[in-house]
Amino acid sequence: MPFQCRVSWLIQHLVHGPNGLDREALNARGQLRQKTAIDDDIRCRGRHPAVHFRCGRSILRGARKTILKRTSLKKSQARQLRLARCTSKKLPKARRVMLDKTPGDILDNLGGDAALARAFRELGVENDRHWAWDNYENVVRGLARILNAKRLIEIGGGRDPLFKANELAALGIEMTINDISQVELDVLPDTYRKACFDVAGDISAVADLRGHFDLAFSRMVFEHVADGQRAWKNLYELLAPGGVALAFIPTLYSFPFVVNWLLPDDVAAKIVKMLYRNRTDEEDPVFPARYSWTFASERKMKPMLEGIGYSEVQILPFYGHGYFERLPLIRDIHDRFTAMARANDWRTIASYAYIAARK
Ligand SMILES: C[S@@+](CC[C@H](N)C(=O)[O-])C[C@H]1O[C@@H](n2cnc3c(N)ncnc32)[C@H](O)[C@@H]1O
Numbered sequence: 191m192p193f194q195c196r197v198s199w200l201i202q203h204l205v206h207g208p209n210g211l212d213r214e215a216l217n218a219r220g221q222l223r224q225k226t227a228i229d230d231d232i233r234c235r236g237r238h239p240a241v242h243f244r245c246g247r248s249i250l251r252g253a254r255k256t257i258l259k260r261t262s263l264k265k266s267q268a269r270q271l272r273l274a275r276c277t278s279k280k281l282p283k284a285r286r287v288m289l290d291k292t293p294g295d296i297l298d299n300l301g302g303d304a305a306l307a308r309a310f311r312e313l314g315v316e317n318d319r320h321w322a323w324d325n326y327e328n329v330v331r332g333l334a335r336i337l338n339a340k341r342l343i344e345i346g347g348g349r350d351p352l353f354k355a356n357e358l359a360a361l362g363i364e365m366t367i368n369d370i371s372q373v374e375l376d377v378l379p380d381t382y383r384k385a386c387f388d389v390a391g392d393i394s395a396v397a398d399l400r401g402h403f404d405l406a407f408s409r410m411v412f413e414h415v416a417d418g419q420r421a422w423k424n425l426y427e428l429l430a431p432g433g434v435a436l437a438f439i440p441t442l443y444s445f446p447f448v449v450n451w452l453l454p455d456d457v458a459a460k461i462v463k464m465l466y467r468n469r470t471d472e473e474d475p476v477f478p479a480r481y482s483w484t485f486a487s488e489r490k491m492k493p494m495l496e497g498i499g500y501s502e503v504q505i506l507p508f509y510g511h512g513y514f515e516r517l518p519l520i521r522d523i524h525d526r527f528t529a530m531a532r533a534n535d536w537r538t539i540a541s542y543a544y545i546a547a548r549k
Contacts (some may be wrong), residue, residue, distance in 0.1 A: 194272070198360070221391040227404070249546065271535055294427070303358060309337065312331055313332045313336075315329075315506050315544075318508060318509060319541055319542055321510040326544075329544070330407050332405075333434065337434060339372075339404030339434070340362075341430070342367065343385070343399075343405075343407075344409075345406075345425070346368065346409075346414070347367035349375075349378060351356040353365060355379055365383065367382045367383065368385045369384075389408075389425070390417045390421040391424075392518040393424050393427065398453060399428055402430065404432075405435075408436070409438045410439070412483070413447070413484050422435070434546060435549075438543075439484045440511075441542060441543045444511060444541035446541075450479050451479065451480075455478040484543075485537075486508075486537045486538075488503070488505045500547035502547065502548040503547045504544075505543055506544040507535065507540035507543050508543060508544075509531045509539075510528040
């Protein structure tokens with residue numbers, strides 16, 4: 191990007207703050223010449239300054255989408271812009287820098303104006319695994335607030351539920367912790383409401399919980415369930431009308447999870463315990479993984495969940511994993527590849543996903 195453009199962007203950023211110019215401000219300027227409109231539009235994306243540097247097919251496609259959305263440019267004109275930027279000599283280096291730092295722009299891909307899509311937009315999701323792990327608690331809290339959910343259930347909360355008991359009263363919600371294992375639930379203090387049942391089994395024993403919950407969520411549980419379809423069906427039964435089910439899962443076909451899926455349970459458990467010292471049976475047991483219905487691909491999951499009866503399905507993919515962290519060269523190659531996968535939104539190899547479905 192030319193030097194003067196950088197300076198100009200920096201000034202815009204300082205004057206208008208991190209969110210830059212908003213759409214109204216842009217429109218209010220009226221008769222902008224097309225080129226100025228493009229520059230302003232890119233500049234106004236202060237929240238994602240990376241768009242300045244985006245080069246190569248996928249990254250500029252993100253920028254093009256924004257440009258098409260906010261200006262009257264035709265597709266062919268936006269394509270020219272992409273070519274123009276790709277031919278700049280300075281771009282390759284800039285691209286390398288920004289690929290590492292770019293916040294994933296999955297919000298652009300969240301379809302429709304339905305309740306879940308709006309809720310996730312409000313929460314400002316990024317498609318990076320760090321974001322997924324760091325923000326899950328906030329996302330559940332935010333969804334509960336946005337959806338005005340009062341009765342929540344954590345599926346497979348086990349000995350390590352998302353919310354501490356003393357937090358629940360302050361949140362003003364009724365929380366039930368579920369697990370298949372009574373041993374896991376017994377580790378929890380009795381201040382928690384507990385419900386021991388198999389989410390993928392016969393739930394007739396908990397008939398009183400049918401249609402009870404506004405939000406059912408889980409973290410790292412659905413990959414352990416042998417029959418994903420049954421689990422999602424049961425969640426549908428447990429939800430009140432309009433209720434939302436949310437699962438945070440590792441997904442196929444991310445390399446480490448494919449390996450975990452293919453290996454015999456005891457070998458997989460030994461490897462995990464070798465890699466992570468805290469994964470002992472007493473502290474943090476390893477549960478066998480099945481990976482049924484654990485895809486980040488919307489094309490795959492959406493029809494399956496809609497077949498159960500869910501009215502809205504949103505899948506947020508997250509890229510990258512930490513399994514190569516101790517292997518310097520492989521880790522670097524993996525980081526590069528992850529950046530490409532993020533930028534291109536290659537769902538098939540996403541590592542994690544939030545799968546959300548509304549009854
Ligand atoms: C990897 S642990 C995750 C625990 C907790 N959610 C967390 O994030 O730390 C998986 C939990 O899911 C529970 N689980 C496995 N299969 C289940 C099922 N079919 N129904 C309910 N819970 C299940 C296990 O007992 C275990 O507590």
